[in-house]
Amino acid sequence: QVQLQESGPRLLKPSQTLSLTCTVSGGSINNNNYYWNWIRQPAGKGLEWIGRIYFSGSIIYNPSLESRVSISVDTSKNQFSLRLTSVTAADTAVYYCARVNVGAGKNNWFDPWGQGTLVTVSS
Amino acid sequence: QSVLTQPPSVSGAPGQRVTISCTGSSSNTGAGYDVHWYQQLPGTAPKLLIYTNTNRPSGVPDRFSGSKSGTSASLTITGLQADDEADYYCQSYDTLLRGWVFGGGTKLTVL
Numbered sequence: 483q484v485q486l487q488e489s490g491p492r493l494l495k496p497s498q499t500l501s502l503t504c505t506v507s508g509g510s511i512n513n514n515n516y517y518w519n520w521i522r523q524p525a526g527k528g529l530e531w532i533g534r535i536y537f538s539g540s541i542i543y544n545p546s547l548e549s550r551v552s553i554s555v556d557t558s559k560n561q562f563s564l565r566l567t568s569v570t571a572a573d574t575a576v577y578y579c580a581r582v583n584v585g586a587g588k589n590n591w592f593d594p595w596g597q598g599t600l601v602t603v604s605s
Numbered sequence: 606q607s608v609l610t611q612p613p614s615v616s617g618a619p620g621q622r623v624t625i626s627c628t629g630s631s632s633n634t635g636a637g638y639d640v641h642w643y644q645q646l647p648g649t650a651p652k653l654l655i656y657t658n659t660n661r662p663s664g665v666p667d668r669f670s671g672s673k674s675g676t677s678a679s680l681t682i683t684g685l686q687a688d689d690e691a692d693y694y695c696q697s698y699d700t701l702l703r704g705w706v707f708g709g710g711t712k713l714t715v716l
Binding site for chain 2: 527528530533542543544546586589592594596597
């Protein structure tokens, strides 16, 4: 079964750029059945969808983050990545990657999820 | 302020039944978009619990059930067990925000 694993620096200073990678194992990211997503969760708070990418490179971002976020895919490494520029303390959160099945269109759900990685922004 | 509204907490004794509500608006659940539910055990990633309003993935006990009517959806847990203690989140799509949205989460305490 497919598994997702986040990786990347865990401590950033304000104004730096957050860069995370999600490695997909047990299945190919080069698959027209799935979207690959980033979601975050500040400590003690709810979940926020960041954006999603298709293997072809088609991307949609959460409008609230669109000016600072970019998502890319590397099919040769079976990975997709997140970049978030000009981070502040408000970007401190657990960042998850998750898969969505294309089939249900906008009625999609997230499954499975990676285990998540805590990124802290502090001076 | 989450787009989908959930009660911050619910509680129940072992063996009892609890229901968690998820209320949206005309741009998401009221527009006919489906609701999905996730269970997040302490210190772990969310796990899909109910999809497309009423369906359970393989391995999810039938003690968990979902429903949706109009702008609201509900997750019901019967025969409460201690290891049901977790945070529960609902999720849908919002046409105004042009993306997937979540509820603020409900903390279930098993007394």
